Amino acid sequence: MLKHGILGLLNYGDMTGYEIRTVFKDSLNHFWQAQTSQIYRELQALEKNGWITSSHVEQKGKPDKNIHSITDEGRKELVRWLKEEDEQGTIRNYILMRTFFRGECSIAENIEYFKTLPEKEKVFPDGQSDAVQATGDYQKMIDDPLKALYWKFTIDFGIMYEKMIKEWCDNCVHELEALTSEASDT
Amino acid sequence: MLKHGILGLLNYGDMTGYEIRTVFKDSLNHFWQAQTSQIYRELQALEKNGWITSSHVEQKGKPDKNIHSITDEGRKELVRWLKEEDEQGTIRNYILMRTFFRGECSIAENIEYFKTLPEKEKVFPDGQSDAVQATGDYQKMIDDPLKALYWKFTIDFGIMYEKMIKEWCDNCVHELEALTSEASDT
DNA sequence: TGGGTCATGTAACCTGTTACATGATTAG
DNA sequence: CTAATCATGTAACAGGTTACATGACCCA
Numbered sequence: 001m002l003k004h005g006i007l008g009l010l011n012y013g014d015m016t017g018y019e020i021r022t023v024f025k026d027s028l029n030h031f032w033q034a035q036t037s038q039i040y041r042e043l044q045a046l047e048k049n050g051w052i053t054s055s056h057v058e059q060k061g062k063p064d065k066n067i068h069s070i071t072d073e074g075r076k077e078l079v080r081w082l083k084e085e086d087e088q089g090t091i092r093n094y095i096l097m098r099t100f101f102r103g104e105c106s107i108a109e110n111i112e113y114f115k116t117l118p119e120k121e122k123v124f125p126d127g128q129s130d131a132v133q134a135t136g137d138y139q140k141m142i143d144d145p146l147k148a149l150y151w152k153f154t155i156d157f158g159i160m161y162e163k164m165i166k167e168w169c170d171n172c173v174h175e176l177e178a179l180t181s182e183a184s185d186t
Numbered sequence: 187m188l189k190h191g192i193l194g195l196l197n198y199g200d201m202t203g204y205e206i207r208t209v210f211k212d213s214l215n216h217f218w219q220a221q222t223s224q225i226y227r228e229l230q231a232l233e234k235n236g237w238i239t240s241s242h243v244e245q246k247g248k249p250d251k252n253i254h255s256i257t258d259e260g261r262k263e264l265v266r267w268l269k270e271e272d273e274q275g276t277i278r279n280y281i282l283m284r285t286f287f288r289g290e291c292s293i294a295e296n297i298e299y300f301k302t303l304p305e306k307e308k309v310f311p312d313g314q315s316d317a318v319q320a321t322g323d324y325q326k327m328i329d330d331p332l333k334a335l336y337w338k339f340t341i342d343f344g345i346m347y348e349k350m351i352k353e354w355c356d357n358c359v360h361e362l363e364a365l366t367s368e369a370s371d372t
Numbered sequence: 373t374g375g376g377t378c379a380t381g382t383a384a385c386c387t388g389t390t391a392c393a394t395g396a397t398t399a400g
Numbered sequence: 401c402t403a404a405t406c407a408t409g410t411a412a413c414a415g416g417t418t419a420c421a422t423g424a425c426c427c428a
Contacts, residue, residue, distance in 0.1 A: 001283055002415075008287035018379050031282035038416060040381060065379060082284060082291055086306055092388095094276065096217035096340045097187055098268060101194035103333035105268055110336075120272060146365075147289035150296075153358050154282045164350045172339050179332075188387080204407050224388060226409060249396075249407040278416095 002034055003042050003051075004081045010052060010070040011078055012147075017043055017066065027151065030123045030158040043068060051077050095121065099172075107176050114172040121165050123158040188220055189228050189237075190267045196238060196256040197264055198333075203229055203252065213337065216309045216344040229254060237263050281307065285358075293362050300358040307351050309344040 009015060009023055017040050024034045043066075046052045051074030054066045070078075095117070102110050195201060195209055203226050210220045229252075232238045237260030240252045256264075281303070288296050 001280060004287075005283055008290075011287075011290070016379075017381090018377095028283075028286065031277055031279040031286075033276065033278070033416095035417065036379095037381075037383095037418085041415090078287070079290055082287060083295075086280060086284065086303075090219065090280070091217055091309065092219070092278075093217040093343075094187060094272060096343055097191055097214075098272065099336055099339050099343075100214065100217075101190075101197075101264070101268060102336045103330065104194075104197070104265055107332075109269075117272075123277065144289065146293075149361065149365075150285055150288045153354075153361075154286050156357065157279075157282055157285075157354055160350050160354055164346050168339075168343055168346055171342065175335065175339075179335075202407070203409090204405095219388095221389065222407095223390085223409075223411095227387090245407090249394095251407060 002032075002038060003046060004078065005032060005034070006039065006042055006046060007051060007070060007074055007078045007081075010068055011075060014067050014069045016068070020068075028154075031154055046074070049077075050074075107180055111173055111176045111180075114169045114176070117169050118162070118166045121162075123162050188218075188224060189232060190264065191218060191220070192225065192228055192232060193237060193256060193260055193264045193267075196254055197261060200253050200255045202254070206254075214340075217340055232260070235263075236260075293366055297359055297362045297366075300355045300362070303355050304348075304352045307348075309348050 005024075005028065006020055009020055015023070017036070020039055020043075021034070021036050024032065024039075028034075043052070043054070046068075047054055050071060052068050052070055054068050056064060056066055058064050102113070105113070191210075191214065192206055195206055201209070203222070206225055206229075207220065207222050210218065210225075214220075229238070229240070232254075233240055236257060238254050238256055240254045242250060242252055244250050288299070291299070
């Protein structure tokens with residue numbers, strides 16, 4: 001999956017590993033994170049597959065860099081991957097794993113847990129969500145407004161997800177508080 | 187994370203690796219999947235850590251089995267993990283990765299993509315969602331209604347997520363269709 | 373003088389996936 | 401007779417994380 005993410009970025013233009021890391025942090029961070037170590041490893045794999053080529057460029061006053069470019073084979077692979085069926089049933093939700101076993105903690109502790117969770121689980125940490133993103137560096141890279149639309153879709157998703165988490169947590173708190181008031185009624 | 191999931195299940199009662207796999211499929215499948223190979227591997231690791239003990243039981247007419255039990259150390263570790271801060275920023279969303287690069291496909295293809303996506307991404311495939319789950323085997327295992335409540339919370343999440351996906355896809359379709367009608371207007 | 377940016381990576385480890393392997397009993 | 405259920409795992413590989421390592425330049 002990361003392989004194809006990198007391939008997709010290189011399809012917009014040549015980049016160094018370092019730049020790829022930056023784009024990940026600036027523009028894909030709300031749905032995918034990648035370590036530098038993994039990026040460099042995947043770049044090697046992509047080159048082995050013939051999906052990208054790399055050229056070494058010497059620089060003055062800065063470290064040398066390796067510029068990576070997508071090949072025709074790579075472009076073919078990108079489109080093949082886009083049309084591939086999404087694999088189902090690979091959900092892996094950390095929050096729900098911890099929620100499932102929360103019976104081991106007290107109700108009061110869990111009310112607190114669900115009250116503070118939305119803040120911790122924010123997709124866009126600074127709360128500026130689309131505003132920040134819309135003025136980010138990524139706009140410079142995607143001149144095509146159509147391509148920028150799909151990028152906006154991913155941000156929409158993040159906003160909706162954040163809202164959903166909030167509603168879910170509120171509901172959990174309500175149900176738990178109902179239990180405690182019941183107990184004090186009797 | 188899987189380690190602690192297994193620990194949590196063994197806290198409800200002794201189980202074989204096979205039973206753990208079954209519970210995963212029946213009750214945790216909507217937020218976590220685990221292969222048998224991984225379960226057996228993690229059981230070995232849990233035993234090494236002293237969090238569980240295992241005893242070999244011979245059977246007639248059936249293969250022998252290994253029954254795993256949580257230790258006091260294991261129970262301590264389970265609670266420690268529950269109170270641990272959730273690690274942030276490890277979102278990894280396959281759908282959004284593919285969405286991000288959809289500019290490489292035609293608008294018509296993408297409208298089709300977002301129209302069929304909700305069906306493919308269903309958390310509860312047969313559409314019975316809570317009904318099926320509420321009458322499932324898991325109820326037998328959790329006699330404590332309070333513990334069952336947290337399990338219900340995870341199902342609530344699944345239902346809300348499914349609904350959110352639907353709304354998001356509908357919106358994507360709308361925005362893409364608006365583009366095509368604009369084009370035909372001129 | 374200290375921290376940030378540019379720029380590269382390796383090594384070890386942990387976690388998850390795919391494929392393979394065995395074999396008896398039981399229900400339809 | 402055949403498929404499902406019970407019950408165990410190993411091996412190889414793929415993907416992700418953590419820690420380490422280097423070094424110059426620029427700005428405050």
